[in-house]
Amino acid sequence: MYQKTIRENNEKKIFHFVYKEDRDLCIAEICSELDMSFPTVKNVLYKLMDRGVIKESLKISSGNGRKAQAYCLNKNFCYSVGVRIDSRKFKFLLVNERGVVTKELSVRESFHEKNLIPRLEEELEIFLDSIPSDIREKILGIGIAIPGVVDKIGRTLEIGTNFKVGEDEIEALSQRLNLKILVDNESNLSAIAEKFLGSGETFSDFITLDLSETISMANFREESHYGNFSFRASRVEHMCIDIDGRLCECGHRGCWGTYVSDRALLKSFREEFREIKRYSDIFKGEYLESEAGQKILDEYVRYLAVGIKNLIFLYNPERIIITGNICRYRDLIIEPLLDYIYRDHIFFRGKETITFSDLRENSGTLGASIMPIVDSLF
Incomplete structure (x- = not known):
């Protein structure tokens, strides 16, 4: 935490x-x-x-x-670099003190434990070298968002289920680049982004729920405005919602991520429509307007609602802010999602609890970008 x-x-x-x-x-x-x-x-x-x-x-x-x-x-008095890492790409952002993106770059490649840090260093150096010297000297640090857990006890960073790197490798990279590097779970960093740049500004107790290739969550708590705060990521990817359900890569059945991750939704549509190539293809009219497509999306929304109801019962947050690619298509699912969650509900709060991020899939990367600024100035 x-x-x-x-x-x-x-x-x-x-x-x-x-x-x-x-x-x-x-x-x-x-x-x-x-x-x-x-x-x-x-x-x-x-x-x-x-x-x-x-x-x-x-x-x-x-x-x-x-x-x-x-x-x-003073506008642009400082800058920071954010990096999002997953098993298939790097995404780099340069932002100013307000989180305004002034430069960005995506690099697609397959990574493994031995080549991740060397490739990260190589691409970071290229990205930093492309920044004008007067801006580079104002960079406070680098924030890195990862999909897995930052294990402080074991001093490891979990990029995937069976993909880990040591914290000492990041520390050595920080020394070579002569820049402070901070690493955290992408949901925690989504919480930072939502608090300082997005929908969480006016709330002291909220959850960010990141729906991407994996499912993760962070619980944000603040004691005073822009003052003392903490956040804790949870591995809700493996929260069981059906004990006899789909087999997960973790070896168990019915994990939430096997129903509501981007990968899960894409897999369900590909099984019905083999010509679909990308996640965005799902939301084309010819697929969604078909009976099969409507059935798949309805099942996705129902399983999403089941997990969110569990989170409300567990945490009773002021807000649940949903981030990820699905935010681009919120209008297609918001009404049935709220109907499934709040039909005959007994929650303390109502439908206003659920909102979709305006930062969409960039929430975690933006959080990584501003984390060195927040750490230094707040």
């Missing part, structure tokens, strides 16, 4: 306030909102200006007829 505890000092508080407000602010307004003295705020603002974090903006009315100097966050 990752846990971030903010150091309570004036510089942090003022930076967080300016970042959160994202507008022109005068010293008097900051003093009033944070209950700090004018000299304290002024001194901190000058320190942040010296570091290039904030800048002076246009003067604004102070309410007594005079114009007061205003300050705002």
